[in-house]
Amino acid sequence: MLIAVLGSVYLHLQKRSQNRPSSGRSTSSRLGFSRRPVMVMAPLGIVTALELTFGAMFIALLIWSLANYLYISFGNLMMHKPDEKVWQARFRSVSLRVGYIGNVCWAFLFFPVTRGSSILPLVGLTSESSIKYHIWLGHLSNALFVLHTVGFVIYWWMTDQMVEILEWSKTYVSNVAGVIATVIAVVMWVTSIPRVRRKMFEVFFYTHQLYILYIIFYVLHVGSAYFCMILPGIFLFIVDRHLRFLQSRKRARLLSARLLPCGAVELNFSRSPGLYYNPTSILFINLPSISKLQWHPFTVISNGNMEQDKLRIFVKCQGSWTQKLYQQLSSSVDRLEVSVEGPYGPTSSHFLSHESLVMVSGGSGISPFISIIREIIFQSTQPNSQVPSIHLICVFKNFADLSMLDLLLPISSTPPEISKLKLQIDVYVTREKQEPETQDTQKLIQSVWFKPNPSDSPISPALGPDSWLWLCSIITSSFVMFLLLLGIITRFYIYPIESTGIEVYHYSFKCLWDMFLVCVCVFMVSSAVFLWRKNQNAMEGKQVQNLEVSTPGMSPGSWFCSEGDRELESHPNQSLVQATEVHFGDRPNLKKILFDIKGSDVGVLVCGPRNMRHEVAKICSSGLADNLHFESISFNW
Helix, strand or coil, rough: CCCHHHHHHHHHHHHHHCCCCCHHHHHHHHHHHHCCEEEEEECCCCHHHHHHHHHHHHHHHHHHHHHHHHHHHHHHHCCCCCCHHHHHHHHHHHHHHHHHHHHHHHHHHHHCCCCCCCCHHCCCCCCCCCCCHHHHHHHHHHHHHHHHHHHHHHHHHHCCHHHHHHHECCCCCHHHHHHHHHHHHHHHHHHHCCHHHHHHHHHHHHHCCCCCHHHHHHHHHHHHHHHHHHHHHHHHHHHHHHHHHHHCCCCCEEEEEEEECCCCCEEEEECCCCCCCCCEEEEECCCCCCCCCCCCCECCCCCCCCCCCCCEEEECCCCCCHHHHHHHHHHCCCCCCCEEEEECCCCHHHHHCCCCEEEEHHHHHHHHHHHHHHHHHHHEEEECCCCCCCEEEEECCHHHHHHHHHHHCCCCCCCCCCCCCCCCEEEEEECCCCCCCHHHHHCEEEEEECCCCCEECCCCCCCCCCCCHHHHHHHHHHHHHHHHHHHHHHHHHHHHHHHHCCCCCCHHHHHHHHHHHHHHHHHHHHHHHHHHHHHHHHHHCCCCCCCCCCCEEHHHHHCCCCCCCCCCCCCCHHHHCCCEEEEEEECCCCCHHHHHHHHCCCEEEEEECCCHHHHHHHHHHCCCCCCEEECCCCCCC
C-alpha cells in the first residue's frame, strides 16, 4: 500500500516534468539488457532477463515458505484423533501448508490486472503486458488449492472424518466455504484454458465474473488473518474497478466511423483536452446493443498532440462481437451507444530514445505502430528534435489489407509533413502472387456520421488531469478510513461480546466485516472524489468543438496500383508511397533484415501472431547482434 501511494506521487511528478526526457538514450541502454529475451519456449512464451530474475525469486520464496512451514509443523504435530498415526498427521500438515503457499500466489494475483496501477509503471510494465503474470499465478494457485482440497478429502477419508467437509465452524475457518471456493475456482480454471477461451470466449468471459463469489468464499475459508496477507492486491484492484465502473456509467460521444474495405473499422470519439495518453495505449469499449457485459480492448491510433479533441481506435473484425459491430455500422444507424474505460497505456514514450526503430507487424498488429508513427511525425515538427528512423515491416494475407496503411496519416485539415522522416515501409502480401485484377481495394471508404446526443460526453480522465495525485488521495484516505472503522467495530462491538468469556463472536462474521468495510470505504471515497472531479471534466467537455473532419474517398490500397497516371491527393501520401515497397507471395526474411541494420541502439517492436513474435524474440536473443532491443506488444504471449 505504501509503494502504491509513493508510486502515485512519483508518477504525478514525472508526468508534470515529462515534456521529453533528455536522458532517454542512457535509460534505454540501462534497461536494454533486462528487457532482452533470454528464453522463448512454450508454455511460458517470451521471457526476459528481468522476468526470469523475479520468477526465480518468487519460486525461491514459495520453496522457502513451504520448507519453513513444514519444518515447524512437523516439530509440533497435532493429533486430531487418539488413534491417528504420525504419517497421517504429517499428510494433513502438508495438505494444509500447500494451501498456505497458494495464498502467497494470491497475494500477487490482482496486481497485474489492476489497469490503473501505480505499481506496474515503476518497473516499466503496463496492465496489458502483465496479463501473462496473472495467468501464470492463476494456474499455479489453482493447482495448489486443488492439491490442498484433495489432500484434505483424502485425509478425512483415511481418518473417517468425511463429515468435516460440511463443517461451518463458529470459532474457526469454514470447510464448506473452502469447498465452494474450490469448485468455483475449478470452473474458472477450466474455461480459461487457451483452447477453450479462444473457441468459447463468451463462456470464459461470463464464468470469470464468478471471481466475486470466489473471493467471498475464499476469505470465509482462510479467515481474517490470512485475508490481511492478500489485502493490498485486492484493495487496489477494488479501487481501480470502482473507478472504471464510475467512468463507464456515462456514454461516450461517438462522432463518426470509417469502414475500410479489408473489414477494419476506425471509430472516432470526442475527447476532452485534459485527457493525456501515450502511444500504444488501449481503450476498453462496451456496446450495450451487442452485449451489456462484454468489454473489449482496442488500440488507440490517434495522437494526443496532433488531435486535441479527437480520439480514434482501430477495430479489426475477427470475432462475433466485432462482426456484429461492423454489421451495425454498415446499416443505416444514426447513433451508437458506447461506454468506455481508459485509455490505459505506458507512462512514457520510451521508444523515442532509440536511434532507429524496426516495427514488425502481422495483420491488425499494425495498429499500435500507427500511434507510434504519428507521435514521431509530431516530434519531428518540433524545433531541435531528434527522432529515430523507422523501418515498418507489414505482413498481410491479402492485398485488400493494405487499406490499413491509410490510418498511418492522421485526418486533419493540414496534412502533416512527413518528408523529414527517415521512413521505409516493406509490405508483404503472402496469399497473392500479384496485384489482383479486380479493383476491390479501390472501393470508396464508407464514412458513417452519428447524430449528437446531449447525454453523451467526451472521453475524459476519470479523475481529471492530475489523476495520479487524486489516486494517491483515494488510496490513502480509503485505507486509513478502513483501519479506523475496523478498530472502532472491533473495540466497541466485537470486543464487548468476547470479553465476557461467555459468548464468542462468529469467526465468519469477522471476515464479512472486513470485506464489507473494505468495499464501503473504497466506494465512498472513490465516489466522492470522482463526483468532485466530474464537474470540472464536464466544464472542459462543453468547450470541446466537434467539427466535422474530412475523410479520403478512396482506399489507400489504390496508392500502390500500377496506374502511372494516377494523381496523388496530397504530398504526405506521395511521400508515403515513395517510402513503400510491396512484395507479393513472399514472407520477410526477418533474420537478414534485423542483422543488416546498422546502429548501436535499434528498437525492435513486434505485434502480431505468436509465431512471429517468438521468431523475432529468438533473433534478438541469439547474441549475434547486441544492438537489438526487443519489445513485444500483445495480449497473448
